[in-house]
Amino acid sequence: MKVNCLAVNCHQCRRSDRRTVVPCTKCKEKFYRIKCIREWYPELEEEEVSELCPYCHGKCNCNLCLHSSGMLKGYLHLQLKLNDHFVTMMSEFTATTAQLQ
Ligand SMILES: [Zn+2]
Ligand SMILES: [Zn+2]
Numbered sequence: 754m755k756v757n758c759l760a761v762n763c764h765q766c767r768r769s770d771r772r773t774v775v776p777c778t779k780c781k782e783k784f785y786r787i788k789c790i791r792e793w794y795p796e797l798e799e800e801e802v803s804e805l806c807p808y809c810h811g812k813c814n815c816n817l818c819l820h821s822s823g824m825l826k827g828y829l830h831l832q833l834k835l836n837d838h839f840v841t842m843m844s845e846f847t848a849t850t851a852q853l854q
């Protein structure tokens with residue numbers, strides 16, 4: 754196991770703690786400290802995190818994930834939704850005005 758030779762940093766807080774860190778068996782590259790799991794993901798058990806970390810769950814709320822792709826994706830999704838709504842509204846509007854004329 755090469756992983757044990759590497760510095761083990763918690764993905765959530767970036768602190769290294771070899772003893773209380775839970776490795777993810779899915780991505781094999783993310784680790785979460787038990788303390789952080791309790792604090793940030795109280796709905797997840799340590800065993801669950803070791804099978805599928807919050808990052809693999811797609812709900813990681815660390816600074817990095819919140820400020821990178823996750824946020825951007827969410828924002829784009831919102832924009833898309835708003836555009837959709839706008840298009841529907843406009844087509845309804847034009848349909849009603851067409852009927853009125
Ligand atoms: Zn941590
Ligand atoms: Zn993972």
Ligand SMILES: [Zn+2]
Nearest residue numbers: 808813815818
């Ligand atoms: Zn993260």
